[in-house]
Amino acid sequence: DIQMTQSPSSLSASVGDRVTITCQASQDISNYLNWYQQKPGKAPKLLIYDASNLETGVPSRFSGSGSGTDFTFTISSLQPEDIATYYCQQYDNLLSLTFGGGTKVEIK
Amino acid sequence: EVQLVQSGAEVKKPGESLKISCKGSGYSFTSYWIGWVRQMPGKGLEWMGIIYPGDSDTRYSPSFQGQVTISADKSISTAYLQWSSLKASDTAMYYCARLVPDIAIIDYWGQGTLVTVSS
Numbered sequence: 001d002i003q004m005t006q007s008p009s010s011l012s013a014s015v016g017d018r019v020t021i022t023c024q025a026s027q028d029i030s031n032y033l034n035w036y037q038q039k040p041g042k043a044p045k046l047l048i049y050d051a052s053n054l055e056t057g058v059p060s061r062f063s064g065s066g067s068g069t070d071f072t073f074t075i076s077s078l079q080p081e082d083i084a085t086y087y088c089q090q091y092d093n094l095l096s097l098t099f100g101g102g103t104k105v106e107i108k
Numbered sequence: 109e110v111q112l113v114q115s116g117a118e119v120k121k122p123g124e125s126l127k128i129s130c131k132g133s134g135y136s137f138t139s140y141w142i143g144w145v146r147q148m149p150g151k152g153l154e155w156m157g158i159i160y161p162g163d164s165d166t167r168y169s170p171s172f173q174g175q176v177t178i179s180a181d182k183s184i185s186t187a188y189l190q191w192s193s194l195k196a197s198d199t200a201m202y203y204c205a206r207l208v209p210d211i212a213i214i215d216y217w218g219q220g221t222l223v224t225v226s227s
Binding site: 001034049089091099101102 | 143152153154155169170203211212213214215217218219220
């Protein structure tokens with residue numbers, strides 16, 4: 001099974017800061033990497049698919065990059081409503097998915 | 109509007125059986141894979157398995173093979189997750205999720221079903 005190592009596990013930043021989260025796959029997954037946001041008490045929500053494509057309706061301050069084994073998720077200017085836990089998710093085929101461990105983002 | 113509506117919270121004792129449900133609406137239920145995701149208290153997301161309601165093709169994550177059963181009734185657009193003998197460690201929130209055809213992108217989620225197993 002492909003393992004996903006996500007870091008950091010938590011971070012604290014100020015409103016307006018640039019926030020970066022990384023995800024590393026244990027083997028090459030091309031660009032089969034998605035990012036989700038989960039707010040407390042809610043189901044996750046898709047933000048970025050195929051490493052760098054912004055889901056419809058998602059603010060442009062969210063972005064993703066990378067391919068192969070190393071991926072990055074960025075919030076260009078942190079807003080109070082971005083407080084959540086963020087997860088990467090890989091799929092090496094339709095029937096084999098793995099989530100990263102999550103990154104909890106808090107406001108300093 | 110696409111919706112996945114899950115059954116309500118459950119409180120069970122160890123050893124009891126349970127079947128929770130996920131009803132899809134607003135789309136062709138038989139044309140999309142439905143998956144199940146576990147989230148233990150204060151923990152991350154874990155992929156459990158997936159079913160294609162069109163032909164009931166079902167696959168399990170190795171960690172959950174033999175521990176749960178995933179099924180679907182396409183006549184009522186509903187997928188199920190069931191346990192034959194619950195353990196305290198099954199206490200978690202369970203989400204159903206719809207996958208975009210041919211790729212494992214989860215575009216819609218159910219609201220979650222909280223399962224509490226306690227003696």
